[in-house]
Amino acid sequence: MGQRKNRSGYLFILPALAVIIVFRFYPILQAIRMSFFKWGMAGPLEVIGLRNFSRLLADTKFYQSLGNTFWYLVFVVPLTIILSVLFAQLLNQRVSGRGIYRTIYYLPVVTSIVAVSVVWKWIFNPDRGVLNAMFSLFGVEGLKWLNDARGIFEIILAPLNIAPSGFLSGPSIALCALIIMAVWHNIGYCVIIALAGLQNVPEQYYEAAKIDGAGNWKTFRHVTLPLISPTIFYLIITQSIFAFNTFTPVYVMTQPPGGPLGTTKLVVFYLYEQAFKLWNLGYANAIAFAVFIIIFLLTQFQKKFIERRVHYE
Amino acid sequence: MNKKIGIHLFLILAAFWMLLPFFWMLSTSFKTQMEALRFPPTIFPAALLFSNYLEAFRQVDFSRYFLNTIIMTAGTTLLVFITSTLAAYAFARLRFWGRDSLFTLFLAMMMIPIPVYLAPSYVILSRLGWIDTFMALIIPWSANVFAIFLLRQHFRMLPQELFDAARIDGLNHLQILRRIVLPLSKAILVTIGIFQIVSNWNAFLWPLIVTHSDSMRTIQTGLAYFSQAESTNYPLLCAASTFTTAPLIIMYFFVQKQIMESYSRTGIKE
Secondary structure: OHHHHHHHHHHHHHHHHHHHHHHHHHHHHHHHHHOOEEOOOOOOOEEOOOHHHHHHHOOHHHHHHHHHHHHHHHHHHHHHHHHHHHHHHHHOOOOOOHHHHHHHHHHHHHOOHHHHHHHHHHHOOOOOOHHHHHHHHOOOOOOOHHHOOOEHHHHHHHHHOOOOOHHHHOOEHHHHHHHHHHHHHHHHHHHHHHHHHHHOOOHHHHHHHHHOOOOHHHHHHHHHHHHHHHHHHHHHHHHHHHHHOOOHHHHHHOOOOOOHHHOOOOHHHHHHHHHHHOOOHHHHHHHHHHHHHHHHHHHHHHHHHOHHHOOOO | OHHHHHHHHHHHHHHHHHHHHHHHHHHHHOOOHHHHOOOOOOOOOOOOOOHHHHHHHHHOOHHHHHHHHHHHHHHHHHHHHHHHHHHHHHHHHOOOOOHHHHHHHHHHHOOOOOHHHHHHHHHHHHHOOOOOOHHHHHHHHOOOHHHHHHHHHHHHHOOHHHHHHHHHOOOOHHHHHHHHHHHHHHHHHHHHHHHHHHHHHOOOHHHHHHOOOHHHOOHHHHHHHHHHHOOOOHHHHHHHHHHHHHHHHHHHHHOHHHHHHHHHHHOOOO
16 A cells, blocks of 8 residues: 555656656756857867857956846836836725726736737837827927937936946946836836735724824835735845846847947847857856856845845744 | 825826837837927827838748747747746655755855856757757746746745545555646746747847858847847837737736735746
């Protein structure tokens, strides 16, 4: 009996285990091996030791893509989360028609990122786009959006005669276009999660705050925010990982691929280019490991410095 | 009262921004190329032209892309149901040596970001001779660790008496799973099914890498290809974007609650 119990356990796991080993576990070992090779599509494979990694450390395009990804993340994640907590807070005020608002805000989430990118590329069109048309209604001159490589700090600080360059000039206007679209696309998801967090706050906390004479802002800052901090922490972690893995908008929207002067080239797109356009598969693995380590460190960093401030009940 | 009006104004403004791209996509899809290029643009199309929809279907083989996507979705969903219910049952209800360490290994695989898999998976698939086949689209995604995790949690909460009674009746594990456990797990299976449908329908990077030929394109790689081929004909592109997103949006209106639930529990993204 015991024996049979044993065997069925392994048999039941076998199909899933086979797939996980061949397509999840083995590729990681393969990736480690490949990163020590000059591994192209044609020609002999050649062991080159750590040269892929030393090349990576000296690759200015890699650093540029990391810088772009940094700005992308630093804008997308806080903007999405702040706006979604605000919307969720408003929706939580027992407003009528809450279901309708929620349905509308969530709609972009189920829409494919490819279609969304196609449509936003049209919206951002510098000559015929609806966004610049709206600008002109208010007498504001339109922007070149996806074709504009100028960094936003460069533009903002120009009147002060400060001209930051490179990384310090911040995300380019083109990258800002991608940022706007990403916030639009992800906000519904975050609203739903934040709303669930808010609905879990027991009513008596609010009553107690009212009795103590706390105003709206004070109640939000000292009662609501600490109580939903685990939710916010969850959103920070997941949104950071999503942002880091962004690929499709860069592929669909930017021309030349990676945007003007490479200012929208995010690191996963750079990896794709190296692997599947230039067929430097070994080198692409070195990039993949850098991505893995950065995501890992980022999550650890967030755990250490943000989670400290999270109040778990 | 004034406060409520203020809140509504704010929420309506936000709703306007959320809907604007959809409205613009629909509106443009009915315009002629001439009308679309007018500046400032017309808000509503001069006439409801369906010709863009027909033209998009004529120019590239969208019906083929739909069919491929349906095959990919059906294949992975069916296989995920089989592999994950079996594995979850074993992890939740059977005792065998190495069970918990295997489960930990499964969970650890979820920590690895997708980009790490791209190059080595391509090499593995090309050695198997699977590049540009349905095998490459389906088999690597035929086990889903998160589905196993959700089902395991659910199976563990089912009362032990149920299993004892079934054993006394002489059912074997496969029969218990099919006749007793699965009928009690409908809600969670719906969550997983929706996850499968949405993530397959919207999958882009993987099909882009593992398929090459036009006849193997899926909805998303097909749309991306079309957007490069017809990069300036926005009425055509908006028509194609509309009919490629319509199936999921229609589904969303019917099973909104389940979709939100599925997203919240699985954290799906592209």
